[in-house]
Amino acid sequence: MNAYYHSLIEEIKKEIDEKSYAQAYELICQELNMPYVPQDALELLESYKSECKPYLEQKNKSMDFNKLQDYIHGSLEQKIYAISMLENMNLRMCHDEVQVLLDSDLPDEYKGTLIEALMEQKIDDPFDLIKSGLNITFIPSAILPMEQDLSICKASSLFESWFTNEDPTMVQFCMSLLMQLVLYERPFNQEDKDPYQLAKSVTRLVYDAMQKSDEWPGFVKKQGLEKIEDIELSIEKRGENND
Numbered sequence: 001m002n003a004y005y006h007s008l009i010e011e012i013k014k015e016i017d018e019k020s021y022a023q024a025y026e027l028i029c030q031e032l033n034m035p036y037v038p039q040d041a042l043e044l045l046e047s048y049k050s051e052c053k054p055y056l057e058q059k060n061k062s063m064d065f066n067k068l069q070d071y072i073h074g075s076l077e078q079k080i081y082a083i084s085m086l087e088n089m090n091l092r093m094c095h096d097e098v099q100v101l102l103d104s105d106l107p108d109e110y111k112g113t114l115i116e117a118l119m120e121q122k123i124d125d126p127f128d129l130i131k132s133g134l135n136i137t138f139i140p141s142a143i144l145p146m147e148q149d150l151s152i153c154k155a156s157s158l159f160e161s162w163f164t165n166e167d168p169t170m171v172q173f174c175m176s177l178l179m180q181l182v183l184y185e186r187p188f189n190q191e192d193k194d195p196y197q198l199a200k201s202v203t204r205l206v207y208d209a210m211q212k213s214d215e216w217p218g219f220v221k222k223q224g225l226e227k228i229e230d231i232e233l234s235i236e237k238r239g240e241n242n243d
Contacts, residue, residue: 005041014047021055024048072100079106088119095125102129107238111184119143129187138187146182153200155197162203162223173206174199177235184235196228204230 005124026050029035039047068089071082077193079101079166086094086101094152098118102111111129116125129136146152155178163170182190190198200220207216220226 001037004180005038009041009044009048012045015147017049018186019055019145021052025052027067028052035039047203056101068094069098072104073095076106079104080110081119083110083114086114091118091121091140092125095127099127108185109180109183112186114144115140115186116183119145136187143187144189146179149182149189149191151190151193151198152178152182155190155199158195158199158228159203162219170206173210177206177209179201181233181235184238194229195229196225200225201227201231201233205233205236 012024012027015021015027016231028045032049033041068082068183071078071085074082082097082101082172083106084099090096098114101114108131115138122140122141124139126137127138129138156175159171159178161172163174178198203219204216207213207219
């Protein structure tokens with residue numbers, strides 16, 4: 001190893017000994033980006049890089065966690081961003097932070113997004129939530145996932161049978177609104193709803209949103225839905241009160 005690399009390696013070792021891992025990592029990366037590095041120096045640099053990396057990752061996690069603490073107590077936009085951060089974390093280690101957000105003024109659909117993340121990680125700790133004036137305690141891992149909810153599955157099939165051939169984009173619009181409903185009503189599932197009533201009511205809202213209400217009676221008649229009750233969905237009452 002020539003004098004230059006000997007000096008560089010000694011400097012890197014000194015930074016590591018002093019726990020200045022970021023400075024050591026920067027020196028290593030600068031050298032590794034050079035067009036040519038001798039093999040003996042390359043092996044040492046790669047070894048020191050691997051040594052520094054866990055410390056830097058831990059530092060980044062600590063920085064993210066400190067930001068998270070600020071965001072969960074911040075503005076609405078910051079709380080929403082905190083949810084996106086939590087989705088990429090081990091939620092078993094973030095029970096208190098999740099509970100703070102569930103207790104906050106976040107809209108229900110965002111709390112639903114957080115509950116879905118808890119479900120995905122199969123968290124079996126209890127959480128509390130006030131919804132429609134009711135105090136609810138729920139265990140995320142015990143909630144029925146969307147893909148196992150028969151009412152959701154059947155409603156999805158109805159959207160496809162109604163629109164796939166004539167207007168495939170309507171399937172996407174209806175599914176998007178159905179997912180909004182699911183998130184809005186979490187931690188509850190949809191199994192207590194008749195899938196035909198559910199699909200019909202979601203589709204009506206899509207027709208309304210697309211300013212096609214005048215076409216709605218014709219659609220109902222064409223699909224033979226006259227005798228299917230048109231139910232009012234909870235998402236139609238968003239903004240009327242703060243749960």
